[in-house]
Amino acid sequence: MLKGIDPLLSPDLLHALAAMGHGDEVVVADANFPAASLARRLLRLDGADAPRALRAILSVLPLDTFTPTPAAVMAVVGAPELVPEPVREFQVLVETAAGRAVQFEVVERFAFYERSRAAFAVVATSERRPYGNIILTKGVIPPA
């Protein structure tokens, strides 16, 4: 553990988040997500649910301000207009971190998998609720 850093950010997760650059993406994945088969770099947060993992990541990761949609969630199969419970919780966490209203991109299931395959890292959580997945796009840290 380190001073001022969420203890859920493991050494490997901190490493990945710090190594990401502008436009790189990280996926927070629920317990049913095919994380191990898709991920270029797999990080496990067994024990944490998706909002808890998201909160830890957002405590250090700047969201991209070059795009109106720095976060993407998975469309409910057959009912893309529905907003699943974890996504409602993600919305509050992302908007709090961004300090502004943020429109989530809603991505069809297999397109979400393809985008996750290209992501810098996938963080596998113990989230049991369906559609507990979110892709974040990293922004920049301005000069001091």
Add this chain to the structure above:
Amino acid sequence: MLKGIDPLLSPDLLHALAAMGHGDEVVVADANFPAASLARRLLRLDGADAPRALRAILSVLPLDTFTPTPAAVMAVVGAPELVPEPVREFQVLVETAAGRAVQFEVVERFAFYERSRAAFAVVATSERRPYGNIILTKGVIPPA
């Protein structure tokens, strides 16, 4: 880079500092120090001097409060009573981070090498001034 984290803390250095536990030690080494030959885990901060590296590390690393001397420096060969310029700068940085007066342990050159060999990591800096070396002992982060 990450929000609220000194940009000098590279992904590898952050990983090492986060992975260290209570009592583990990290060495900040000057440019003449035999870092590559001694280190169990070598991390390079070429470009930074030793006080700059120390300041970055102390921004996240808790110092050990179980010992009166959570920091050790190298004794000047033949004149152990001297306090080299980098050590005077270390003193200010360590005491500021600790929020209290801190007595440095002063360790004979070869004993300092042996202790560095056992350390969790050695951070090699571009510090050109002699005796720009310090060993820090990690403390604990209390429950929130």
